[in-house]
Amino acid sequence: MADIRRRAAVLGSPIAHSLSPVLHRAAYAELGLDDWSYDRFEVDEAALPGFVEALDPAWAGLSLTMPLKRAVIPLLDGISPTAASVEAVNTVVFTEDGRRVGDNTDIPGMIAALRERGVEKVESAAILGAGATASSALAALAVICAGPVTAYVRSKERGDEMRGWGQRLGVDVRVADWADGGRALDAPLVIATTPAGTTDALATGVPERPGILFDVLYEPWPTPLAAGWSARGGAVVGGLDLLVHQALLQVEQMTGLSPxxxxxxxRAGEAALAGR
Incomplete structure (x- = not known):
């Protein structure tokens, strides 16, 4: 085994479930980067500053998951316009001159995953949920959605947040109650951003001729909603598609190698999920 010259890792809490090491290591192997390593570390918001400060020059970058995507921003020397648009960083690159630069590859990852399935533009869309992933979905829809986006949320506060993100991103956001979530399924594009189990009750309401479903979960897969959607002949984009595309952009930024x-x-992600 080659001596490790460059390091990267994914940080978060909880982190044991993360597929990021599988994806990044597969990329390193394919690119011939035998002297690169990619690990995972359980790091919460309180521990993050100390972890970052302790890194040596061997570190090329970090991937960040919840709850660190906003907590990391004060520790950085700069962030990209994409990350600034949603105030969330999932990628940190350490430059040769020692700067820490943050980016968000979730947003272009969503767009790339949709375009891979032939989705270039939609006239309207629906988002199920209103958390951090929903704001990234809105940013992606700012690029590919020509018309209004309806967000199905559980509280007025969440609805106000989504309207605020819409104003910031230039998206016409309309808010609807979560109890009416079944209506979302009639949209040309539905993006489900909620935790496992949350949309299961909607699976029996998939329309006869569904449009496109983007379900950001990858485990368990397929979700009942995704399975019901496929059974009706609808196109489904899954969480693994998103994970792979956002990780691909991280690999390119951290290694400087493209594509x-x-x-x-x-393939590595699919094999890892099949083995769980």
């Missing part, structure tokens, strides 16, 4: 090996990364 990253999309097919190899997807």
């Amino acid at each position: 990253a090996p999309l097919a190899a990364m997807r």
Whole structure:
């Protein structure tokens, strides 16, 4: 085994479930980066500053998951316009001159995953949920959605947040009650951003001729909603698609090599999920 020259890792809490090491290591193997390592570390918001300060020059970058995507911003020297648009960073690159630069690859990852399935533009869309992933979905829809986006939320506060993100991103956001979530399924594009189990009750209400479903979950897969959607002949984009595309962009930024090996990364992710 080659001596490790460059390091990267994913941080978050909880982190044991993360597929990021599988995807990044598959990319390194395909790119011949035998002296690169990619690990996972359980790090919460309180521990993050100390972890970052302790990193040595061997570190090329970090991937960040919840709850660190906003907590990391004060520790950085700069962030990209994409990250600034949703105030969330999932990627940190350490530059040769020692700067820490943050980016958000979730947003272009969503767009790339949809375009891979032939989705270039939609006239309207629906979002199920109103958390951090929903704001990234709104940013993606700012690029590919020509008309209004209806967000199905559980509280007035969440609805106000989504309207605020819409104003900031230039998206016409309309808010609806979660209890009416079944109506979302008639939209040309539905993006489900909620935790596992939350949309299960909607699975029996998939329309006869569904449009496109983007379900950001990848485990368990398929979700009941995704399975019901496929059974009706609808197109489904899954969480693994998003994970692979956002990781691909991270690999390219951290290593400086492009293109990253999309097919190899997807195969590794599929194999890892099949083995769980």
